[in-house]
Amino acid sequence: xxxxxxxxxxxxxRAKGRRIEEIDDEIRQLVEDMIETMIDADGVGLAAQQIxxxxxxxxxxxxxxxxxxxxxxxxxxxxxxxxxMPLILINPEIKPYGNADTGVEGCLSFPGVSTDITRPYSVxxxxxxxxxxxxxFEADGLLARAVQHEYDHLQGILFIDHLEADQRRKLDPKIExxxxx
Numbered sequence: 460x461x462x463x464x465x466x467x468x469x470x471x472x473r474a475k476g477r478r479i480e481e482i483d484d485e486i487r488q489l490v491e492d493m494i495e496t497m498i499d500a501d502g503v504g505l506a507a508q509q510i511x512x513x514x515x516x517x518x519x520x521x522x523x524x525x526x527x528x529x530x531x532x533x534x535x536x537x538x539x540x541x542x543x544m545p546l547i548l549i550n551p552e553i554k555p556y557g558n559a560d561t562g563v564e565g566c567l568s569f570p571g572v573s574t575d576i577t578r579p580y581s582v583x584x585x586x587x588x589x590x591x592x593x594x595x596f597e598a599d600g601l602l603a604r605a606v607q608h609e610y611d612h613l614q615g616i617l618f619i620d621h622l623e624a625d626q627r628r629k630l631d632p633k634i635e636x637x638x639x640x
Contacts, residue, residue, distance in 0.1 A: 462496045462510045464567050467617070468638040472568055474513035476506075476613040479549050482591045486516070486549075490589055493518045494545050502567045504605045506612030509568050517609035520545035521602050527562070529602035533595070540602055546594075551586035553610050555579035555603070562604055564618050572633050576621050578607050 465471060479486060489507075493516070497505040503521050507514040521529045522544045531540040560580040565573035582603040585595045598606055608618055619627065619634060 460492045460495065461499050462492050464496065464500060464505070464509050465511050466568050466570070466637050466640065467634060468640075469511065469568075471508045471511045471513055472612070472617060473615045474508060475615045476508060476513045476515040478515050479587075482549060482587065482589070487589060490516070490518065490547050494520070494547075497545070497567075500567050503601070504609040505567060506609045508612045508615070513615075515550045515613050517548050517551070517613060518545050519548065519602070519605045519609055521605055524601055527601040528599075530599040531602060532597040538596075540598075543596075546606075547589045548584065548586040548594075548606070548609070549588065551584055551606075551610055551613070553585075553606060554583040555581070555607055556583065557581035557599075560604070562601075564604065564608060566608070566618050568617075569619070569634070569637060572619075572630060572637070574618075574622065574626060574630060576604075576618055578604055578621070582606050 493505050504519040506517040522541050529540045531538050557580040559577050561575050561577045563573050564576040581599045583597050588594045
């Protein structure tokens with residue numbers, strides 16, 4: 460089922476997510492609905508906050524984004540990211556590392572708004588997944604950026620929070636228009 464994606468100004472976007480204690484049928488259905496919603500919206504990630512639920516849950520899928528590279532390692536071995544998509548991250552823990560990388564980011568909760576954001580190029584991730592198993596991996600490039608962006612949502616942080624004051628001022632008219640829509 461396609462879910463409504465909330466836009467900037469909705470209080471859930473600033474809410475830190477609650478841990479998910481049990482991965483039951485309700486959570487599994489929510490995951491399936493979030494994946495369907497993300498794909499329908501042509502996104503590479505979706506956090507529970509973006510559908511109005513303050514939970515520690517996000518989905519990520521970078522398949523089809525060919526103009527920005529992604530890399531993934533499990534237990535130190537390079538793997539094909541597409542073999543692990545969509546990623547379902549429940550109660551994730553991340554550790555960004557590496558050189559700063561600036562790239563364009565947008566957000567499904569900010570339609571029509573995108574800007575350059577600087578983040579670490581790599582990230583180490585531990586999370587529970589759909590079947591309550593543990594997934595642990597490292598990612599680089601777009602996959603690392605998408606994971607960091609979605610993790611921020613789970614903490615109530617928005618990509619615009621990473622902007623310098625002058626960057627933010629340039630986007631303020633679009634952002635304020637969303638808030639009042």
